[in-house]
Every structure is written in structure tokens, then in C-alpha cells.
Amino acid sequence: xxxxxxxxxxxxxxxxxxxxxxxxxxxxxxxxxxxxxxxxxxxxxxxxxxxxxxxxxxxxxxxxxxxxxxxxxxxxxxxxxxxxxxxxxxxxxxxxxxxxxxxxxxxxxx
Amino acid sequence: xxxxxxxxxxxxxxxxxxxxxxxxxxxxxxxxxxxxxxxxxxxxxxxxxxxxxxxxxxxxxxxxxxxxxxxxxxxxxxxxxxxxxxxxxxxxxxxxxxxxxxxxxxxxxxxxxxxxxxxxxxxxxxxxxxxxxxxxxxxxxxxxxxxxxxxxxxxxxxxxxxxxxxxxxxxxxxxxxxxxxxxxxxxxxxxxxxxxxxxxxxxxxxxxxxxxxxxxxxxxxxxxxxxxxxxxxxxxxxxxxxxxxxxxxxxxxxxxxxxxxxxxxxxxxxxxxxxxxxxxxxxxxxxxxxxxxxxxxxxxxxxxxxxxxxxxxxxxxxxxxxxxxxxxxxxxxxxxxxxxxxxxxxxxxxxxxxxxxxxxxxxxxxxxxxxxxxxxxxxxxxxxxxxxxxxxxxxxxxxxxxxxxxxxxxxxxxxxxxxxxxxxxxxxxxxxxxxxxxxxxxxxxxxxxxxxxxxxxxxxxxxxxxxxxxxxxxxxxxxxxxxxxxxxxxxxxxxxxxxxxxxxxxxxxxxxxxxxxxxxxxxxxxxxxxxxxxxxxxxxxxxxxxxxxxxxxx
Numbered sequence: 001x002x003x004x005x006x007x008x009x010x011x012x013x014x015x016x017x018x019x020x021x022x023x024x025x026x027x028x029x030x031x032x033x034x035x036x037x038x039x040x041x042x043x044x045x046x047x048x049x050x051x052x053x054x055x056x057x058x059x060x061x062x063x064x065x066x067x068x069x070x071x072x073x074x075x076x077x078x079x080x081x082x083x084x085x086x087x088x089x090x091x092x093x094x095x096x097x098x099x100x101x102x103x104x105x106x107x108x109x110x
Numbered sequence: 111x112x113x114x115x116x117x118x119x120x121x122x123x124x125x126x127x128x129x130x131x132x133x134x135x136x137x138x139x140x141x142x143x144x145x146x147x148x149x150x151x152x153x154x155x156x157x158x159x160x161x162x163x164x165x166x167x168x169x170x171x172x173x174x175x176x177x178x179x180x181x182x183x184x185x186x187x188x189x190x191x192x193x194x195x196x197x198x199x200x201x202x203x204x205x206x207x208x209x210x211x212x213x214x215x216x217x218x219x220x221x222x223x224x225x226x227x228x229x230x231x232x233x234x235x236x237x238x239x240x241x242x243x244x245x246x247x248x249x250x251x252x253x254x255x256x257x258x259x260x261x262x263x264x265x266x267x268x269x270x271x272x273x274x275x276x277x278x279x280x281x282x283x284x285x286x287x288x289x290x291x292x293x294x295x296x297x298x299x300x301x302x303x304x305x306x307x308x309x310x311x312x313x314x315x316x317x318x319x320x321x322x323x324x325x326x327x328x329x330x331x332x333x334x335x336x337x338x339x340x341x342x343x344x345x346x347x348x349x350x351x352x353x354x355x356x357x358x359x360x361x362x363x364x365x366x367x368x369x370x371x372x373x374x375x376x377x378x379x380x381x382x383x384x385x386x387x388x389x390x391x392x393x394x395x396x397x398x399x400x401x402x403x404x405x406x407x408x409x410x411x412x413x414x415x416x417x418x419x420x421x422x423x424x425x426x427x428x429x430x431x432x433x434x435x436x437x438x439x440x441x442x443x444x445x446x447x448x449x450x451x452x453x454x455x456x457x458x459x460x461x462x463x464x465x466x467x468x469x470x471x472x473x474x475x476x477x478x479x480x481x482x483x484x485x486x487x488x489x490x491x492x493x494x495x496x497x498x499x500x501x502x503x504x505x506x507x508x509x510x511x512x513x514x515x516x517x518x519x520x521x522x523x524x525x526x527x528x529x530x531x532x533x534x535x536x537x538x539x540x541x542x543x544x545x546x547x548x549x550x551x552x553x554x555x556x557x558x559x560x561x562x563x564x565x566x567x568x569x570x571x572x573x574x575x576x577x578x579x580x581x582x583x584x585x586x587x588x589x590x591x592x593x594x595x596x597x598x599x600x601x602x603x604x605x606x607x608x609x610x611x612x613x614x615x616x617x618x619x620x621x622x623x624x625x626x627x628x629x630x631x632x633x634x635x636x637x638x639x640x641x642x643x644x645x646x647x648x649x650x651x652x653x654x655x656x657x658x659x660x661x662x663x664x
Contacts, residue, residue: 012596012597012598012599013598027354028353028354029353029354029355029356029446029447030354031356040551040601041551041552041555045549045550045551045552045594045601045602045605046594046596046600046601046602047601048599048600048601049601050599051320052148052149052152052153052319052320052321053152053153053157053158053319053320054318054319054320055355055356055357055358055359055360056157056158056160056319056357056358056359057356057357057358058157058158058246058247058250058359059148059149059152059153059157059319060152061148061149061152061153074356074357075356075357077356095290095598095599096596096598096599096600096601097599099599101290102149103149103267103268103290104267106264106265107149107150107265107266107267108266108267108290109112109266109269109288109291109293109295
């Protein structure tokens with residue numbers, strides 16, 4: 001079976017990020033979000049990701065940096081010919097792994 | 111620890127919750143707290159709805175809310191709470207006109223009239239929409255704008271309400287986990303509105319957002335409220351199955367099917383709905399429960415498509431008609447490798463909506479003082495099968511009522527830190543992680559598979575009993591599951607609370623399904639294939655000292 005490889009930036013809060021690589025079964029048409037959910041179920045439930053609508057491309061919550069470009073994980077297709085590097089949204093504080101602080105300031109408990 | 115105090119607490123910020131907040135403010139509530147597990151105004155079902163909204167606006171025909179009510183009651187197969195259904199139908203037109211005034215952008219004819227189409231089960235062209243496939247996002251954006259302009263509403267995102275707090279027999283507020291910090295938060299409220307949507311996320315094949323795991327049902331049950339009609343989970347018959355489609359709601363095909371006459375074909379390429387007593391005769395209005403039953407039965411008989419569904423074909427439609435009806439959607443489909451002029455797609459039933467929910471009166475008040483519900487979280491209005499287009503109408507109509515009546519609720523009992531303490535302590539003890547065996551993340555997947563396979567559109571006693579047995583094992587395993595350490599956005603901690611709530615919601619569905627020895631609407635028992643007129647009654651689920659109990663309503 002073909003595999004896709006993802007290099008994911010891990011870490012919480014201000015601690016320096018470290019990259020961890022995962023191999024995920026590759027299926028035609030699968031998305032980066034599919035792979036992240038697969039990793040959570042089959043490899044590491046501690047991997048933190050943000051998503052809500054899963055497939056409809058309306059909530060915009062799964063926005064991350066994929067190979068340096070700001071994209072939705074739910075609509076970006078996996079590839080099987082290279083390692084894809086994933087980072088949290090740049091320019092925002094990181095909460096954990098791929099989850100950035102995207103809550104508007106008024107919607108947080110201070 | 112953060113302690114908040116508010117007049118009206120609203121759990122869930124989808125269509126019903128945001129509308130309830132607007133309505134509570136309009137009715138004079140001084141402070142309103144609008145919470146969401148996800149980001150406020152981004153989660154929930156409303157934003158995902160790409161289709162139509164039912165309201166007897168009479169823009170395209172001599173419609174009347176009573177006709178809408180007749181259709182709603184017929185779809186509900188004898189089980190609708192007629193008072194709630196009447197409220198839904200009578201008040202929907204005012205809500206939709208108001209959305210129009212708030213610039214939602216209803217599609218209009220050249221004459222300026224709001225466009226209304228005939229969705230399955232409706233006797234009139236009654237369903238309005240925002241082009242193209244943009245109804246839900248437009249409604250959600252409109253409500254977000256209104257909320258942000260309302261000073262009395264405070265929004266908080268990523269707050270997971272884990273428990274309601276009761277004192278002297280009334281709900282007096284809630285305990286929540288602030289997912290971003292891992293800290294517990296207590297909230298005192300004069301009135302609490304559950305607007306958490308349904309439970310379709312407990313099924314493997316679902317059209318839900320991530321936060322529709324049935325939390326609100328578990329919260330209400332544990333606070334002493336009654337749930338009604340829990341056995342009726344609507345499977346949307348033609349959910350997208352293959353090829354892989356991204357960036358689109360999986361239930362997007364329906365409006366095109368009835369606009370253009372998409373044909374449903376079995377694995378051999380033959381039409382089959384007529385074999386199930388539904389002669390569509392080119393009008394494509396088979397109700398959802400019957401279409402779902404037909405598709406599942408075809409697949410079970412070995413006449414399914416490659417991926418285990420049936421084919422939906424538009425190959426007979428002239429390309430120009432396809433282009434006109436689909437608009438820019440044609441290009442989004444092309445990016446997914448779908449060319450409707452050349453090949454069919456595969457579709458199959460997908461868990462889409464829950465008819466059951468919290469039992470409420472006409473004020474949206476539950477059986478527990480201080481606790482209200484709104485939107486899909488409410489049970490009863492749609493009986494055994496929801497008419498298409500009624501979900502957003504219900505979100506707005508019930509949201510308006512819940513907000514209005516909650517705003518005038520008197521504080522029934524003082525906040526009880528003692529009653530909240532065990533819930534706060536649970537969050538504290540889990541938030542730093544637990545050593546243990548098994549993971550909630552994995553069990554959630556197992557539960558979704560179990561529910562799909564044994565508690566889906568076709569059910570029988572052995573399957574339901576096996577599912578219940580496995581579910582109880584999962585519930586018993588909860589205290590010994592491993593939780594990863596770490597306070598900030600601890601995903602495995604969130605999964606633990608989701609699993610706890612989802613197992614309670616799933617158990618309510620299974621117990622009610624086991625006790626209904628007949629087939630009706632969305633509840634089809636292969637061991638009791640016929641409807642029993644003597645069972646045209648609802649079942650109530652409650653939580654007692656010895657666990658969950660199901661009984662027939664009077």
C-alpha cells in the first residue's frame with residue numbers, strides 16, 4: 001500500500017517546536033485533515049489539531065501552514081511523492097502542536 | 111478558578127444558540143453568555159447546511175403555515191408534538207422575512223419575489239435558499255454579524271461544558287473546561303439554554319461537524335431532564351459516497367436531484383425506488399425515510415454500487431442544463447474529478463439529523479426548572495421523520511422562543527459551589543493526564559462504527575442488544591482510560607469528555623430503539639417490519655438512580 005509522509009511540528013505553548021514524522025496510508029483523494037485524524041486514532045491521540053466542519057469547507061478552523069503555505073487541511077490533498085511539512089498558523093501564538101490561538105481576544109477567558 | 115455570572119447561559123453557538131442570544135438580548139436580558147466548544151459562530155450544523163429552508167412565505171404559491179404543518183405532521187409518521195410543530199410552521203415565515211431584512215441574501219426571481227422550490231415531502235414550493243449551496247453559511251454569517259453588534263452578549267470560544275449544576279431541583283449554571291488552558295470554569299446562570307445540536311457524530315458515516323456528539327443530551331439527562339423520540343435518527347438517503355469529494359457538504363446532491371431529475375440507480379444501473387412503493391414519476395419527492403430504507407435494502411440484497419451505495423446519475427441531463435443549475439459548483443466538482451455529464455456518483459445514507467431530543471413545552475422549557483433547549487437539541491417537533499427544510503426554520507424559531515422565555519426566567523436557587531465541586535474536581539484530576547489502558551480517541555471511532563453497523567437505518571433486537579452490551583463495556587472503561595498530560599488544548603482530554611457524553615447519547619438511542627417493537631419513519635426494525643398503530647406514541651428517556659430508563663408517554 002502507498003503511504004504519505006507528514007512531518008509535523010509538535011510542542012505546547014512557548015516551548016521550542018520539534019518535528020515528528022508520521023507515515024499514513026495513502027488513498028486517492030484523501031486530504032491532510034484525513035491524515036491528521038488517522039494519526040490521532042491510530043498513532044498518537046495527543047496530536048492537537050483544530051477542526052469543526054470536517055468536510056464542508058465552511059468553518060475555516062483547520063487553517064495551518066502546509067509546506068510553508070497557509071491552507072485548509074480539509075481541502076489540501078495528500079501527496080505520496082514527498083514529505084509534507086505541517087506547522088501551526090504563523091503569526092499567532094501556539095497552544096499545542098498545530099493549534100494556534102485563533103480565538104478573537106474577546107472570546108477568551110483571561 | 112474563573113467564576114462567571116450571567117442571566118442567560120447558552121451552550122452552543124450554531125444557528126439556534128446565536129439566535130437565542132439575539133432574542134434574549136432583545137427581550138431584555140442584561141447579560142448573555144454564548145459558549146461554543148469550537149469557535150463561536152463557526153461550529154454546529156447551520157453553517158454547513160447547503161440546501162433549503164422551509165417557510166410558508168407564499169411567494170410562489172397560495173401557501174399557508176397550516177399546509178406546512180400538514181406536511182410536517184405527515185412526514186413525522188404520527189409522532190410529531192403538534193404544538194411544537196405548529197409553532198415551527200407558524201413562526202417560520204416571520205423568522206425568514208427577518209433574515210431577509212438582515213441581508214441574508216435569499217435567492218429571488220426576476221420579479222423580486224423570494225424564490226421557493228418544492229423539496230421532498232412538501233405540497234407547495236416552500237423552500238427558500240441562498241445561491242449557490244450557500245444557505246447555511248449565509249445564515250450563520252448574518253447571525254454572527256447581529257451577535258457582534260449586541261453589547262449584552264459575551265462570546266467565549268473553546269469552552270467545553272462538561273456538566274450542568276443543579277440546586278434545589280433547578281439548573282443554576284454549568285461547569286466547563288476551557289480547552290485552551292485546561293482549567294475548569296464555573297458559570298452561574300438564571301437560565302441555561304442547550305443549543306448543542308444533535309448527535310449524528312456518534313455514527314461513522316455522518317454529515318455532522320466535529321462538535322455534534324450529543325453533548326447536550328447527556329447534559330440534560332444528567333440534570334434530570336426528559337428526552338423524547340431518541341430512537342429516531344434521520345439518515346439522509348443520498349449522502350455523497352464516492353469518488354472522494356472535498357470542500358463540499360456530503361448532502362449537497364438533493365436540490366440538484368429534484369431540480370434536474372437525477373436518477374437513482376442500483377449497481378446494475380436500474381431504477382429501484384418503485385420497488386419500495388415510491389413511484390416518483392419524474393418529480394423526485396420520495397421522503398427521506400423511504401429512500402433511505404430502499405437504498406440500504408438494495409445494498410443488503412447485493413445490488414449496491416462498488417463502494418456499497420447506489421448510483422446517482424445526471425448523465426441524461428443536457429450539459430447546458432447542468433451548467434445552469436450547478437453554476438460555479440460544476441468547477442468545484444471538476445476539481446474532485448467529477449463530471450456529471452459523463453459518469454454517475456455513488457451515494458448512500460448518512461446520519462444527518464436527530465428527530466429526538468430534550469422534551470420541552472411551548473416556551474422551550476425542559477422538565478427541569480432553569481433549563482431550556484433550542485434547535486435540533488429539542489425533541490418532538492419532527493416526530494419519526496423530519497421534513498426537509500425544517501431544520502434551519504426550527505433553529506431560528508425555537509432559538510427565538512428559548513431566548514425570549516429564558517430572558518424572563520427568575521433565578522430559582524442560588525449558585526451552589528458545593529454542587530459544582532465534584533465536576534470541577536473531575537476536570538482538575540484529569541487535566542494533568544492519567545496513566546491507564548486504552549484511549550477515548552480510539553473508543554470514539556469504535557463507537558461510531560458500532561452505531562453505524564448495529565443502530566443505523568435497519569435494526570434488529572440481536573444487533574441492538576450487542577451494541578448496548580459493547581457500549582456498557584466502553585462506559586465502564588471510562589475511568590481507566592489513558593489521558594495524555596498537558597494543559598493547553600489537550601486533545602485526548604477533550605476526547606474523554608466527548609466520549610463520556612456520546613456514550614450517554616448513544617445509550618439513549620439504543621434503549622429507545624430496543625423498546626419500540628415496530629417500524630416507523632427513521633426507525634426500521636427488520637424483526638418488526640410493520641407499523642403498529644397502537645404505538646403511535648412517544649417514548650421518554652430519563653436518568654434514574656439505577657441508570658437510564660425508557661417509558662411510553664401518556
